[in-house]
Amino acid sequence: MTSPLEIISAALRRERTRAGLTLSELAKRAGVAKSTLSQLESGSGNPSVETLWALGLALGVPFSRLVEQRAPQIRVVRAGETMLIRSEHSPFAAAMISACPSGARRDLHLIEAQPGNARRAEGHLPGTVEHLLITAGRLRAGPEEAQVELAPGDYASFAGDVPHTYEALEPDTTAVLLMEHV
Template sequence: MTPITLIARALKRERTKAGLSLSALAERAGLAKSTLSQLEAAQGNPSIETLWAIANALDVPFGFLFDTARPEMTLVRAGEGTQINAEGTNLSAVLLSNGPPGSRRDLYRFDLVAGAARHAAAHPQGTIEHALVSSGRARIGPADALQDLGPGDYFRFPGDIAHSYEAISDEATVFLAMEFPR
């Protein structure tokens, strides 16, 4: 199943669960109704920003938009997985694992390049992010508490306020776990 097909199915499911029309969801997410209509029809190529706006408007973790049946084991080798690119930067993210039913967490691998900061809007209230740098150096966190991290460094910070991720070496790989409130 393609990523856009997963998004289409999950978007319709979560929008229906929330009892929202396409117009109401579009207004909440600050998007055009036609954009949402195309996504529910499995058309288009949404950016990270579009998907985050939809997830925030639905009050669900980002990973819910890629929800699939969960096998007992999953193997994602380096360089594999569906990349999701951010608008205006070279950041790409790969959703490695979305939370199982009843869980509200996602796990990502971020591949960052120097000069391409990713500024993230606040996620739902109570969201916590856990960042672990595996290679390179990165500057991560809320604007008033940015931390310079190297390989093996871990940083836990509130994801419910605006924050950013930026490579301060040529490239950096960061593993990010996001915990969402129940």
Template sequence: MDLRERIAHALRHERESAGISVSELARRAGVSKATVSQLESGAGNPSVETLWALGDALGIPFATLVDERSTAPRLIRVGDHAGVPSAAAPYLATLLSAAAPGTRRDIYLIQADPGEPRRSLPHHPGTTEHVVLVSGEALIGPSEQPELLHPGDYLCYPGDAPHVFEAQVAGTSAVLISELR
């Protein structure tokens, strides 16, 4: 199943499970009804922000809409993911593990280089983010008071408030766990 089909199937399933109409989901997510209809038919090409807004409106993690479920062991080696940060894209997030059905936890590998900070709007109420900095140096956490992290540092902060990830040196990487309670 390709990504558009996975999104279409997951979005329709989650919306119907929530017992809401296409119109109501569009209203809650702040997107057009046509966008939701296109995505559910597999015809849309959504941005990450659109999918995140839909996930928040449904009370589900972003990854629920895009991750391919499998029971086989999953190994991701350093060179296997989407690439390395660049001037054009100084921040990359690779989904390592989506939450299993009935749970609310996603694990990401973050790679970033200095440049424009990655500013995130609040996620679903009750979201908490956990970060372990693997390499480099970064300002991470609540937008109004991020912490400077060094390799091995751990930070936990509310993901349901504006937050930021700003690499201070090239080759910065971190493991981020987003959980919803």
């Protein structure tokens, strides 16, 4: 079993690294001594509630993220277990693989497409970027004025906040689409 100090130590290191802060920067922002923070991260400190609240605030995370043990998780979505949602106007279907969890800014989709009419998408939320990785077949995709042809293993990213298209160039084209919402 992991001790509370080990949980706090690991959480502080993880969140400080995620925030891209040095020990000195975090200590200054939180108003705690650098030596105190160093002890906490090494698992030898004895934090007060006030210190942990100040560190959580400086890191932009809730108090609970610093004191709760994170259970190792793996989520598996087996092929064929997703619900494909089909386009009305083109031989295109997408399945949500992973929805954007609270606080995150991305959605993950699996795309299946057949040759025929191109799937035209209006622009999404401002700042959206689409990341596309082709797994089988060939696909033409991108903003209407800057489309590219992609083959298996090819990756492209493009602005998703402008009109864009997806068009299968071979039967049974599949791709992974990550929509990043800024």
